[in-house]
Amino acid sequence: MTLTRLFFLVVSLTSVAFGGGSVIMTGLERELVGGGWITPAQFAAGVALGQSTPGPLAAFTTAIGNYTLGLAGAAVATAGLLVVSLGAVMLIRVVPADWFRHPRVRGALAVVPPYVTALVLFLALRMLITGTAARPLLPALITIGVVVGRLKKVPTPALMIGAVVMGMALQGAW
Amino acid sequence: MNRLFRIARMGLWLGATIFGGVAAAYPRVRQHSAELGNLAPEEVDGLYALAVVMPGPSFLNLWGAVSARVGGLAGALVGEVALLTPAFLLVLALPLVAQVPWIGAHTAGAVSGATYATAGLLLATGLEGLRKDKGLLLTGLTLAALFAGVHPVLLLILVLGWGAR
Numbered sequence: 001m002t003l004t005r006l007f008f009l010v011v012s013l014t015s016v017a018f019g020g021g022s023v024i025m026t027g028l029e030r031e032l033v034g035g036g037w038i039t040p041a042q043f044a045a046g047v048a049l050g051q052s053t054p055g056p057l058a059a060f061t062t063a064i065g066n067y068t069l070g071l072a073g074a075a076v077a078t079a080g081l082l083v084v085s086l087g088a089v090m091l092i093r094v095v096p097a098d099w100f101r102h103p104r105v106r107g108a109l110a111v112v113p114p115y116v117t118a119l120v121l122f123l124a125l126r127m128l129i130t131g132t133a134a135r136p137l138l139p140a141l142i143t144i145g146v147v148v149g150r151l152k153k154v155p156t157p158a159l160m161i162g163a164v165v166m167g168m169a170l171q172g173a174w
Numbered sequence: 175m176n177r178l179f180r181i182a183r184m185g186l187w188l189g190a191t192i193f194g195g196v197a198a199a200y201p202r203v204r205q206h207s208a209e210l211g212n213l214a215p216e217e218v219d220g221l222y223a224l225a226v227v228m229p230g231p232s233f234l235n236l237w238g239a240v241s242a243r244v245g246g247l248a249g250a251l252v253g254e255v256a257l258l259t260p261a262f263l264l265v266l267a268l269p270l271v272a273q274v275p276w277i278g279a280h281t282a283g284a285v286s287g288a289t290y291a292t293a294g295l296l297l298a299t300g301l302e303g304l305r306k307d308k309g310l311l312l313t314g315l316t317l318a319a320l321f322a323g324v325h326p327v328l329l330l331i332l333v334l335g336w337g338a339r
Contacts, residue, residue: 005258010230014229014230014231015229015230016229016232017225017229017230018228018229019328021231021262022185027278028191030246032297034308038210041295045326046265048285049265049268049269049313050261050265052284052285052288052289053193053260053261053264053265053268054189054190054191054192054193054260054261054264054290055182055188055189055233055239055257055261056189056195056196056257056258056261057194057195057231057233057282057287057290058231058233059233059258059261059262059264059265060266062258062261062262062265063265066185066265066269068187071266072258073268074262074265078197078258078262078326079276080256081230081231081234081258082234082254082258083281084229084230085230085234085235085238085254086238086251086254087230088228088229088230088239089233089235089238089239089241089242089254090242090250091225091228092221092225092228092235092239093210093242093250093272095220095224095240097210097243098286099220100214100216100217100219100220101216104338105220107337107338108223108335108337109216109223109337110219110337111309111312111333111334111336112219112222112223112334113201113204113219113303113306113307114303114307114308114309114310114312114313114316115312115329115333116197116200116201116222116303116331117300117303117304117307117312117313118312118313118314118315118316118317118320119320119326120194120197120198120201120296120297120299120300120303120315121230121296121297121300121303121304121317121322122302122317123194123195123293123296124194124207124261124293124296124297125293125297126192126295127289127290127293127296128290128293128297133293138290139284139290139293141290141295142287142294143290143291143294143297144294144324145317146290146291146293146295146297146298147294147297147298147301148295150185150206150295150298150299151228151298151301151302155191156191156192156295157190157191158295159291159295160193160288160291162212162291163287163290163291164284164287164288164291164323165287165288165296167284167285167286167288167290168277168280168283168284168285168287169196169280169283170283171282171283174325
């Protein structure tokens with residue numbers, strides 16, 4: 001695997017990734033694990049790492065780039081994401097601001113906040129349902145603690161660090 | 175220059191504090207869009223819809239589109255780089271931190287803790303949305319459709335069409 005090949009692999013996968021990173025994830029696994037460039041354990045660690053850090057969920061691409069070709073691999077994989085996204089942004093930029101104020105468009109866009117609320121609740125519930133089957137006490141404790149902390153305006157990094165330390169200290173106990 | 179600095183600062187803040195992707199980011203971006211420039215919340219709604227249906231990471235697309243509205247192409251570039259920087263540094267640093275024996279032995283616990291915290295942050299964002307939004311029926315129907323397995327992008331297109339009637 002070369003840096004150029006990794007860059008174009010990320011660009012080609014990201015260009016056809018609509019509404020989620022599953023296309024990128026599946027394609028990277030096929031090419032990098034299937035090609036013997038990284039082990040399945042490194043791939044799984046990269047996905048877990050990318051998804052438990054803040055920012056775009058596609059950061060797993062950076063983590064997998066790091067496992068494949070070190071710091072340069074991480075940089076090249078991230079640049080691949082950036083190039084595709086900037087292309088998309090340039091297309092979005094063509095849409096004039098007046099368009100959003102058209103009555104029909106405003107009517108359509110009024111549904112976006114309730115839609116996103118449903119999507120956020122769905123993601124949270126799905127994470128809890130799939131992760132809590134065997135030992136529900138620790139997930140419940142962390143989740144309720146974070147919800148209360150967030151509603152009381154505790155800074156997000158403090159909540160995340162507290163949850164990580166709690167998970168490390170209590171994993172296996174509860 | 176001042177405008178690019180504000181974009182970079184907010185991009186770094188979003189990149190360091192938002193867990194859970196574009197759905198978690200959208201309410202914060204909408205809330206703070208006025209601080210960046212002359213950007214109405216309705217315009218952010220439109221940019222969200224376009225960012226999600228475009229190829230590429232939706233959170234990156236949304237923040238890039240908002241930054242482009244405020245600072246042009248340079249704004250988009252600065253905004254996206256700032257957004258990616260915290261995660262970039264963390265994914266490089268955390269494997270090194272995990273080499274400390276006690277931490278390495280508890281990696282699974284750390285990932286579980288981070289996952290449940292992300293679920294908690296998403297839940298809190300959803301509860302805030304329920305309190306603010308008016309479309310409770312639409313939220314309920316959308317939630318049911320998502321659990322029934324309808325793809326989120328297809329669902330977004332359907333609800334936009336329903337809203338445009």
